[in-house]
Amino acid sequence: MTPARIVVVGTGYVGLTTGACLASLGHFVTCVDVDRAKVSRLAAGRVDILEPGLADLVHRGIAAGRLQFVVGARDAVRHAQAVFLCVPTPMGAGGSADLRAVEAVTAEIGDVLPAGCALVTKSTVPVGTSQRIQALVGRTDVPVVSNPEFLREGTAVADFLGPDRIVVGSDDLAAARWVGELYAELDAPVVVADAASAELVKYAANCYLALKLSYVNSIAELCERLGADISLVTEGMGYDRRIGRTFLKPGPGWGGSCLPKDTSALVKVAESVNYDFTMLTSAIDENLAQRDRIVAKIAGAVGGTLAGARIGVLGLAFKAGTNDLRDSPALAVSSVLCALGAELIAYDPAVDGEIAGMTVVDDAYQVAKDADAVVVLTEWAEFKHLDWAAMAELMEGIDVVDTRNLLDPRVIVDAGLSWQGVGRPRAAARITVS
Ligand SMILES: NC(=O)C1=CN([C@@H]2O[C@H](COP(=O)(O)OP(=O)(O)OC[C@H]3O[C@@H](n4cnc5c(N)ncnc54)[C@H](O)[C@@H]3O)[C@@H](O)[C@H]2O)C=CC1
Numbered sequence: 001m002t003p004a005r006i007v008v009v010g011t012g013y014v015g016l017t018t019g020a021c022l023a024s025l026g027h028f029v030t031c032v033d034v035d036r037a038k039v040s041r042l043a044a045g046r047v048d049i050l051e052p053g054l055a056d057l058v059h060r061g062i063a064a065g066r067l068q069f070v071v072g073a074r075d076a077v078r079h080a081q082a083v084f085l086c087v088p089t090p091m092g093a094g095g096s097a098d099l100r101a102v103e104a105v106t107a108e109i110g111d112v113l114p115a116g117c118a119l120v121t122k123s124t125v126p127v128g129t130s131q132r133i134q135a136l137v138g139r140t141d142v143p144v145v146s147n148p149e150f151l152r153e154g155t156a157v158a159d160f161l162g163p164d165r166i167v168v169g170s171d172d173l174a175a176a177r178w179v180g181e182l183y184a185e186l187d188a189p190v191v192v193a194d195a196a197s198a199e200l201v202k203y204a205a206n207c208y209l210a211l212k213l214s215y216v217n218s219i220a221e222l223c224e225r226l227g228a229d230i231s232l233v234t235e236g237m238g239y240d241r242r243i244g245r246t247f248l249k250p251g252p253g254w255g256g257s258c259l260p261k262d263t264s265a266l267v268k269v270a271e272s273v274n275y276d277f278t279m280l281t282s283a284i285d286e287n288l289a290q291r292d293r294i295v296a297k298i299a300g301a302v303g304g305t306l307a308g309a310r311i312g313v314l315g316l317a318f319k320a321g322t323n324d325l326r327d328s329p330a331l332a333v334s335s336v337l338c339a340l341g342a343e344l345i346a347y348d349p350a351v352d353g354e355i356a357g358m359t360v361v362d363d364a365y366q367v368a369k370d371a372d373a374v375v376v377l378t379e380w381a382e383f384k385h386l387d388w389a390a391m392a393e394l395m396e397g398i399d400v401v402d403t404r405n406l407l408d409p410r411v412i413v414d415a416g417l418s419w420q421g422v423g424r425p426r427a428a429a430r431i432t433v434s
Pocket residue numbers: 009010011012013014015032033034035038073086087088089090101104105122123124125149150151152153257258
């Protein structure tokens with residue numbers, strides 16, 4: 001297709017990835033943000049988030065004259081053919097999606113958008129938002145199109161350029177199709193839908209993933225109580241193509257910047273049409289229960305009392321491959337441990353700086369020093385390859401709680417330590433009698 005003039009508003013995980021990737025597909029993209037310092041850094045080619053390939057695409061886009069960064073959406077959109085809204089939609093008071101940023105940008109640019117320019121929501125927004133935006137713009141010559149984004153943090157560029165599908169929805173189907181064509185270079189099915197269906201796809205997908213994870217954490221709990229091994233159970237389940245092999249790993253609960261807020265928002269959307277979405281509220285409750293079970297497991301590892309215990313924490317990010325701490329289960333577990341009186345020494349390969357309630361150090365061995373127990377909360381591969389015999393030497397206690405089932409229990413036991421994971425049999429340290 002002929003390259004289009006595109007404006008992307010918001011340069012976070014989604015906006016920056018969208019801008020840089022659309023530029024790499026040949027479009028002319030202007031990225032806008034309210035954060036002046038961020039815009040200056042990006043204009044100089046400096047990318048702060050940990051996303052493989054993103055900095056490279058930004059550099060190439062700038063060098064090719066197809067990508068620029070500015071402050072001020074109102075001026076930027078005057079010649080745009082499409083404006084992508086990629087601003088935050090966090091959990092608002094009461095649990096619904098907070099649409100203030102989406103509405104603020106719409107109000108800022110509505111009257112200066114050129115006729116025919118598509119106003120595209122890539123931010124995750126509840127059903128009905130397209131209509132709301134259309135009403136706010138108050139113009140019939142500006143079609144509003146929902147184009148939800150499914151990328152994951154840590155693999156944002158690869159996900160954007162190799163998506164499972166592209167969803168475009170609008171009550172103006174021609175506009176939706178045109179937005180779909182902006183991705184023509186990509187080899188992906190395009191689902192063209194009405195606005196409400198497109199908006200709901202996003203929540204339905206994220207909430208399904210959350211349901212799957214809560215289910216797997218529940219099965220892991222059953223494994224512990226019944227003497228089964230979740231790694232074998234999920235292996236056996238995963239070969240069934242109807243179930244699939246991904247999103248079957250138990251952990252300290254699911255988190256991140258989206259699953260928690262999106263599950264909460266969909267419960268609220270359901271409430272607004274008098275539907276009590278008990279299946280989803282159960283998944284949310286189960287996620288809190290999982291965190292509490294993990295805390296209990298850690299307490300058990302230090303003899304039942306966390307007060308005064310020194311716990312070494314490996315991993316703070318909400319999953320491996322990102323430095324994003326938003327709604328991180330690792331932080332949620334840590335804050336309960338801290339509230340119960342534990343002393344926390346933490347290390348994450350992608351996180352530095354101060355975090356309340358813990359001492360953040362810059363290598364894993366410092367975490368082990370004098371620790372009563374070491375807890376793996378994020379599944380960074382490097383934790384697997386630590387010298388666990390050296391870790392054991394440094395530790396005061398012998399317990400390793402591996403909430404991601406990341407480590408090889410034999411390696412831990414060979415190092416003279418005890419291992420316990422989630423939903424798997426424990427591997428106790430061998431007692432050597434001299
Ligand atoms: N993070 C993710 O992996 C994914 C996020 N989403 C959705 O995408 C949306 C954005 O999420 P993230 O990229 O994670 O957010 P983010 O917090 O990383 O970035 C948002 C950016 O928007 C800027 N911004 C805020 N208000 C603005 C305004 N009025 N004008 C211009 N810029 C403004 C902020 O300064 C920030 O740079 C959310 O709705 C989220 O649910 C969807 C798929 C994946």
